[in-house]
Amino acid sequence: MKEQYAIIGKVVDVIKGITIEHGIVVTENDRITEVGDISDVAVPLGAMVIRAPEKGTILPGFIDCHGHLAGTDDDTWFNVRREDALLRGVRDVRQLLDSGFTTIREMSVYGAPLRRAIEKGYFVGPRIITGGQVLSVTAGHGDTDTGLPIEYAKDNPLCLLVDGVDECVKGVRKQFRNGADFIKVCATGGISSKSDGLDDVQFSDEEMRAIVSEAKRHGSYVAAHCIGTAGTLQALHAGVETVEHGCMLDEECVAWMAAHGISLVTTLSIVMNVAESTRVPEWMRKKAAGMMQKTVQSFSMAKAAGINIALGTDYTNTKNSSFAHIGNEFLAIAECGFSNMEVLQIGTINAARAIRMDEKVGSLEAGKLADIVISSDDATRDLKAVSTCDGICFTMKNGKIIKNII
Numbered sequence: 305m306k307e308q309y310a311i312i313g314k315v316v317d318v319i320k321g322i323t324i325e326h327g328i329v330v331t332e333n334d335r336i337t338e339v340g341d342i343s344d345v346a347v348p349l350g351a352m353v354i355r356a357p358e359k360g361t362i363l364p365g366f367i368d369c370h371g372h373l374a375g376t377d378d379d380t381w382f383n384v385r386r387e388d389a390l391l392r393g394v395r396d397v398r399q400l401l402d403s404g405f406t407t408i409r410e411m412s413v414y415g416a417p418l419r420r421a422i423e424k425g426y427f428v429g430p431r432i433i434t435g436g437q438v439l440s441v442t443a444g445h446g447d448t449d450t451g452l453p454i455e456y457a458k459d460n461p462l463c464l465l466v467d468g469v470d471e472c473v474k475g476v477r478k479q480f481r482n483g484a485d486f487i488k489v490c491a492t493g494g495i496s497s498k499s500d501g502l503d504d505v506q507f508s509d510e511e512m513r514a515i516v517s518e519a520k521r522h523g524s525y526v527a528a529h530c531i532g533t534a535g536t537l538q539a540l541h542a543g544v545e546t547v548e549h550g551c552m553l554d555e556e557c558v559a560w561m562a563a564h565g566i567s568l569v570t571t572l573s574i575v576m577n578v579a580e581s582t583r584v585p586e587w588m589r590k591k592a593a594g595m596m597q598k599t600v601q602s603f604s605m606a607k608a609a610g611i612n613i614a615l616g617t618d619y620t621n622t623k624n625s626s627f628a629h630i631g632n633e634f635l636a637i638a639e640c641g642f643s644n645m646e647v648l649q650i651g652t653i654n655a656a657r658a659i660r661m662d663e664k665v666g667s668l669e670a671g672k673l674a675d676i677v678i679s680s681d682d683a684t685r686d687l688k689a690v691s692t693c694d695g696i697c698f699t700m701k702n703g704k705i706i707k708n709i710i
Contacts (some may be wrong), residue, residue, distance in 0.1 A: 307703060308332050310347040311676060313356025315339065316363045316684060318653045319667050321645050323684055329362060331674040334703040339668050354678075357697065357710060361683045363648065364667050365406030365675030365701060366690070367655035368630065369569045370527075370548050370616025373397065373410045373418055373432070374461055377622065386413070386461060392621075393418050397429030399627040403693040404677040406701045409433040409486075409527075409616075409659050413461045416483030428706055431675075433659055435488040435527065436479035437464040439472065439515065444506040445494035445529060463490075469514045472507070476518040487519045491528040491544070492535030495578055495591045502552070502591060503532035512542040525660075527569070533557065540566065546658055548616060551575060551595055553602040562609040567658035569616035570650065572636035574625065575599050583624050603640040614658035615651040631691040644684050674703035678710065 308331065315327030317339075328345045330338040338345045347353060356362050373396055375389030393414045400408060408430050415434025422429040440446020442454075446463030449456075458465050466475040476487050491507065493500030500506070507515070519526045525545035530536040533552045540547070540560045546567045550557075553568075561568065576599065578584060578592035606613055617633045619625035637647045656666025664673050678698035681689035689695045699707040 306332055306350075308348050308351035309354055309700075309703075310351045311354045311356070311362055311678070312342060313678070314361050314682065315668060316361050316648060317668065318364060318645075318649045319669065321649065323361070327362065329668050329676060331676070331700070331703050334674055336668060336670055336672050336674050338670055354698070354708075354710065356678045357680050359681050360697065361679050361689070362668070363404070363677045363679065363683065363690075364652040365665065365677050365699070366404045366631075366651050367407040367409075367615065367659070367666065368400070368405050368617050368619070369409045369546070369614045369655050369658050370571055370618055371408045371410045372412050372462060372618070372620045373408070373414045374412045374620045375414055376620050389461060390414050390417060394427055394429075396621045396627055397422065397432075398427070399621065399693065400430045400630070401428060401699050401701065401706045402696065403627055403630050404679075404690060404696040404699055405430055405630060406675040406677070406699065407431040407433070407656075407659075407661070407665055409435070411435040411438050411462065411488045413437055413482070419483070428701075430701065431665070433485045433661075434483060435486050436482050436484035437475075438462060438488045438490060438529070439464055439466050439475045439479075440490040441465065441506045441511075442467050443499045444504070445490035445492070445497040445500055447499060448497045450499045469510055472511045472514045473518050476515055476522075480522050480524070484524075486524050486527060487515060488527045488529065488548070489515055489539070489544075491530050491539035492532040494529060494531055495575070495588060495595070498587065501532075503534060505532070505535040505538055507538075509538060509542070512538060516543040540564070546614075549575065550602050550606065551599045553605060555605070558605045558609045558611065561606070561611050565612070567612040567614050567654075568603070568606050569614050569658060570603075570633060570637055571616045571618040572599065572603075572640065573632045574618045576636055576639070581624065600640050607641070612654050612657050613650050614655040628693045629691065631693075631695070634687045635691050638687055644687055647687060648683060674700055676700040
């Protein structure tokens with residue numbers, strides 16, 4: 305039986321970078337069938353008509369290329385039972401949909417079971433692409449608090465510590481066995497880890513190449529946490545496919561990324577606010593000091609080089625990174641010199657390209673999955689319209705209406 309909708313209003317075409325002022329998107333079951341001007345596309349007989357608010361915009365479902373479904377409430381994942389955290393994940397995935405995010409590429413042990421439950425219809429949530437546990441060396445970025453016993457850090461919901469080529473290969477295989485779609489590694493130090501410097505190169509060349517090679521053998525790829533320049537270059541030369549954060553890119557990094565089609569994933573909202581946050585320790589604020597200027601410069605260089613820039617948030621749904629405000633990433637990207645349309649493209653079609661899903665999602669085109677978001681106000685004029693869940697009045701995923709408060 306056909307389930308058809310005709311969604312009418314201002315349609316944002318992120319492929320062409322234009323809006324259709326009097327537009328219509330027609331869906332049938334889980335697919336978009338027609339998109340165009342209301343004068344050119346007829347409303348199918350029997351279709352349910354949905355009209356966007358007068359000032360609203362009809363958009364593709366948003367995509368977060370870098371999140372963590374860690375099920376945390378208090379900025380930690382060490383002192384919580386895993387079953388409790390997994391159940392919190394049920395809350396978290398609904399909040400993502402309410403905020404307009406219909407797809408998330410995430411890194412945690414909970415992504416795979418949450419995805420299976422969503423696909424079986426136990427509850428609603430976004431499309432989940434999971435990397436499983438992030439691979440890190442001991443005393444590296446994934447070993448966030450070396451004041452804790454090694455047992456807490458070795459194999460936790462977010463990270464797996466691996467040292468030496470053999471452990472790296474086994475770590476990759478473990479993630480794929482647990483349902484991972486890709487692999488994430490910590491190629492450099494980071495802001496939130498005590499024992500490393502931002503410029504630290506974490507893995508040896510042999511270890512990094514082994515991780516990338518093993519992922520490719522599984523028909524997949526590696527995403528690399530990259531802050532410092534030297535570790536970023538090492539990861540690029542080893543063959544990673546996406547650079548996460550990219551805070552200290554130089555001309556060589558940018559040239560390599562442009563030549564090899566490597567995507568840059570943003571996470572700007574987190575990076576830009578750590579240095580001034582009163583919710584994080586002093587040592588973390590010191591590590592983040594001066595990072596904003598370097599990050600803005602990196603993204604300016606990447607933009608000029610034509611690199612595919614994709615939205616990521618690094619949010620975990622804690623007091624510092626609430627999924628209800630996950631759209632703040634749109635505002636942060638704009639601060640780096642991108643137009644509103646470019647920002648919306650970064651959060652939709654560019655993000656889809658980064659995660660190898662642009663043939664299915666990321667834009668409002670006939671044949672693609674019916675992931676559709678409506679904002680109450682015009683997001684092409686003011687990105688605050690999509691910065692919180694309160695601004696999203698309608699979310700459809702796979703042709704099913706999840707949220708409708710128009």
